[in-house]
Amino acid sequence: MILPVVKLGTLVLKTVCKPIANRLKKEAGLHPKFRQLIINLAQVAGAGLIFEVQRSARSEARKEEIRRREIEAMKQKEEELAREVEQLKQKLSKIERLAKGRGLLGILNFRHGHALEGIKSSE
Numbered sequence: 001m002i003l004p005v006v007k008l009g010t011l012v013l014k015t016v017c018k019p020i021a022n023r024l025k026k027e028a029g030l031h032p033k034f035r036q037l038i039i040n041l042a043q044v045a046g047a048g049l050i051f052e053v054q055r056s057a058r059s060e061a062r063k064e065e066i067r068r069r070e071i072e073a074m075k076q077k078e079e080e081l082a083r084e085v086e087q088l089k090q091k092l093s094k095i096e097r098l099a100k101g102r103g104l105l106g107i108l109n110f111r112h113g114h115a116l117e118g119i120k121s122s123e
Contacts (some may be wrong), residue, residue: 074080 024038028038
């Protein structure tokens with residue numbers, strides 16, 4: 001709904017501005033002081049445009065730097081998680097080897113396995 005209204009508004013603005021611009025060009029050709037005024041206004045507007053483009057570029061550069069830092073932080077977090085997963089895999093492998101060595105009783109009572117060994121050795 002808004003897009004057609006914006007397009008229509010733009011078309012109306014162009015239609016209204018065209019005769020005004022033609023009239024300004026004609027008058028600027030006839031009157032040197034008026035021509036100089038138009039040139040000065042255009043130069044100020046050009047400087048304002050350049051300033052805005054530079055400000056926008058700096059803003060985008062800051063945003064890009066923030067995104068780059070976020071990506072770097074995510075990569076570091078991913079590496080940390082990968083190391084943690086690898087450590088957990090190694091620990092699980094070690095626990096599985098110990099459980100195989102102790103048989104079914106070792107699997108079921110793994111935490112109490114050392115206590116059971118102490119009981120068996122004292123008997």
